[in-house]
Amino acid sequence: MIQNSWTLQTFRQVLKTCVGRRDLVTGKSLHALYLKNLVPFSAYLSNHFILLYSKCGCLSAAHHAFNQTQHANVFSFNVLLAAYARQLRIASARQLFDQIPQPDLVSYNTLISAYADCGDTESALSLFKDMREKRFDTDGFTLSGLITASSNNLCLIKQLHCLAIYCGFDHYASVNNSLLTCYSRNGFLDEAKRVFYEMGEIKDEVSWNSMVVAYGQHREGLEALQLFQEMVSLQLGLDMYTLASILTAFTSLEDLVGGLQFHAHLIKSGFHQNSHIGSGLIDLYAKCSGDMRDCMKVFEEIPQPDLVLWNTMISGYSQKEEYSDQALGCFKKLNRVGYHPDDCSFVCVISACSNLSPSLGKQIHALTIKIEIRSNRISVNNALVAMYSKCGNLEDARRLFDRMPEHNTVSLNSMIAGYAQHGIGMEALRLFEWMLETNIPPTNITFVSVLSACAHTGKVAEGQKYFSMMKDMFGFEPEGEHYSCMIDLLGRAGKLTDAERLIEAMPFNPGSIGWGSLLRACRTHGNMDLALKAANHFLQLEPSNAVPYVMLANIYAASGKWEEVATIRRLMRDRGVQKKPGFSWIEVKKQMHVFVAEDGSHPMIKEIHNYLEEMSRKMKQAGYVPDVRWALVKDDEIGHGEKEKRLVHHSEKLAVAFGLLSTSYGEPILVMKNLRICGDCHNAIKFISAIAGREITVRDTYRFHCFKDGRCSCGDYW
Structure with missing residues (x-):
């Protein structure tokens, strides 16, 4: 055994250094010596081994070390309790808390904080009530945890704010930081600003960072940038949330140039590979440049993309109709790499399906039911x-x-x-x-x-x-x-x-x-x-x-x-201005079919043309007169007959004809168009719906036109 007090002191110092540096390898060696009784038993050493394993994320080893402690004290319990809390093992944390012979204020604060992190307001308040009944004094950490736990209840936040003032804790930075964050999250930016600016000189780096994040969340880009500049001049530490909020500020201002310069700064400082900041960069490029190739470059530079980053990519793709396929592909890849989609994943991919096909949307709907999205089900339903x-x-x-x-x-x-x-x-x-x-x-x-x-x-x-x-x-x-x-x-x-x-x-x-x-x-x-x-x-x-x-x-x-x-x-x-080409598409038997005017590429184009020629004869017998003004060609360029032919071959008519040919009698069809439906097509499809006895819906860029029995739902008011 180590007899020399200097040697024991050295052992304690080395162990303390291992804890600080998260040095698990050296720590395990020291623990082996301790278990072989080469070092005298000490509550201090036992607790620090528990602390080492818990800070290194080795919860089972921490629990094992706790069980080996000969006389566990409240500090031992609190260290293990904090380890459970950090990993949100709430049930285990509560079970351990109930085993503490005499829990102290730290014990209560740790568990309240754990409840806050998982959003369990009721349990946090219940524990606080128990604490008050046992005459425990509260401190700033208690109130910080309670405020965070009540982050979605504005009325309760204001009550706790009053309690903080009454108890004299309104000068605690941790309390004010929690209030600032919660007010901002609930949309009360003015309240958040009031808390921040009334803090005076007690403001810490967390306060500054939280305020920048608040400005970013509310798209107050200029204010966020001004506060950021103050932080830089004061040489305050910047965390990843602050930097991501600055990216949000540039995005809200649609300042791509500033965003590019800030991206360069992030690369120099090594933050560009951070997943959280990567999400901000992807959002910036998706909304300000619209070039998803830039977004993909950012994504590929991040070694371990998390679920938030995947969701940001899906969101970026879903914002533009032409990238809807890529949004769906990204969603599939997310599943293949082992992530379980959350409410945000589904909201983004469902938005993309709005531009793809109804059947895909129904499949995604079925998937949301199958995996039971519960965290924010209302957003998915919306x-x-x-x-x-x-x-x-x-x-x-x-x-x-x-x-x-x-x-x-x-x-x-x-x-x-x-x-x-x-x-x-x-x-x-x-x-x-x-x-x-x-x-x-x-x-x-x-x-x-x-x-x-x-x-x-x-x-x-x-x-x-x-x-x-x-x-x-x-x-x-x-x-x-x-x-x-x-x-x-x-x-x-x-x-x-x-x-x-x-x-x-x-x-x-x-x-x-x-x-x-x-x-x-x-x-x-x-x-x-x-x-x-x-x-x-x-x-x-x-x-x-x-x-x-x-x-x-x-x-x-x-x-x-x-x-x-x-x-x-x-x-x-x-x-150098180019007209956006018009096209229409229809889904039949879970396959998309796209048509452009005068289209000759579709495998059924001959049948479609024959059908439209026969339908034109029936329509004219029923009173239809082609509106050749929509051919948009001079009379001396082509004849009247050629103008009619051009009208017949408009993309929406081709899609409608294909839909009628490829579906059963009585089955309604839906055609989508990327431009406004032309006047002649609108009139013609009214006749087609009556002659074919079918319900035909055309969605253009402005509205839905539901044709049935020769009438349109718009009442020709479009």
Whole structure:
């Protein structure tokens, strides 16, 4: 045995160093000597071996060392309790806590913190009650744990805030940091700022980091960057959450250049391989550059991508229609590498399925039921409601909505938007009124859907009422999308002067969305002068956007002004502006079939052309007259017959014909189009639905058109 006190002191010092450095190899060697009784028994040494194993993540070894302790004291229990708490082994932690002969304040605080980390508010409060009944004093760590445990209960947070002030703990940085985080998480940024700035000089690095994160969460980009600069000047330590929030700040400001510079800084400091920061980088590139190749480069540089990083990649892909396939592929890879998808994974991939096929969406729905998503089921259900609505299956969307055990604002927004897109305005407005009656608070997004529903159904008076309600009743300042809906509402109703007057009265620049809405209305009503004004404003804002060129050219073509059409097309060519190619797609027997105008590539194209020729004869007998203005070609370029042929071969007609040929009689079909449906196709499909006796739904970029018995759900108001 070691007799020399200096040698024993050295042994203790080496063990303490092992604990500090997480040196498990040396620590195990020391433990072997200790167990061979080469070192005298010491409660101090026993506890430090438990501490070593617990800090190195070896919970079973820590428990074994605890069992070998001859006389475990409260410190021994607390060390092992903390180890269980860190790994969220809550049941084991509680069992161990109940075995402590005389738990102290540290014991209570450790278990309360564990409950907080797993979101078990009730158990944390119950333990606090037990603590108070036994006359234990509380400290700042107690209140910090309780506040964190109550992070989703704003009323309780405010009560604990009052208790902290009453007990004099409002000067504890840990308490204020917890309050700051919880207020921010619940959307109360002003409260979070008040806590931060009232802390004065007790603010620690966690406080600064938490405030930057709060600004990032609320998309207050400039404030986040300013605070970050202060932190740098004060030489404060920066954690990965702060750095990720700075990336969020650049994303919210759409500052790709600043984000690129910050990325370079992250590479120099070695943080670019951190999974959490990688998520921020992927989000930055996906939203600001739209080039998913940059996102993939970031992803591939991270040696051990976690579930959050995978979810960010899926989210990035799902934000653009053309990347929907890659979003689904990424979701499949996530499963193959051994991760279990969570609620966020499903929300993102369900969003992608909205652009792919209804059958894929149903498969994902079945998977969510199979693996029993429980952590945030309401968000998954909300995504499914939106997906079914976007895929034209409004009945399943409403059925799922009605079966949901609880609803929130997003649930109502999704369902109201679905009705608005399908032109079922009255049901959308009824649901909005029910939302108000049940005290589910609307948001800016809610009013976008409500105003859109009014626009698609021509309810001018109702739209004006809800537009005023936004500010008068709920304090929302109308934003660009709300004005766009109102311009659309007035324009569709033929009130072009009122729409122009509204644009001029806007408190900010109407932007391309506002002028685009007016331009569409001018096209519908053939107002050439106002269309030219709207198009010029649109072009000044976005000279490389093809939309104003195409819309203005179409207006000129419809009026027979072919020289002006040629001028517009020449201007597009000179400026390198390319029109977005139109295409339509349909899913038949779980296979996607894509068509473009004048398509000759499909294996059934001859049968499709023959079917359309036969259908054209029947349609003309029923009173259909082709609207050759939509051929957009001069009379002296091609003959009337050739114009009709071009109309027959529009992509949506090809997709509809294929769908009718490839499905059983009576089976409804759904066609999707990446542009607005043309006027002649809209009229033709009404006739086709009556002659074929089929229900045909076409989803274009603006709404759903449900054709049945020769009528469309839009009432020709689109």
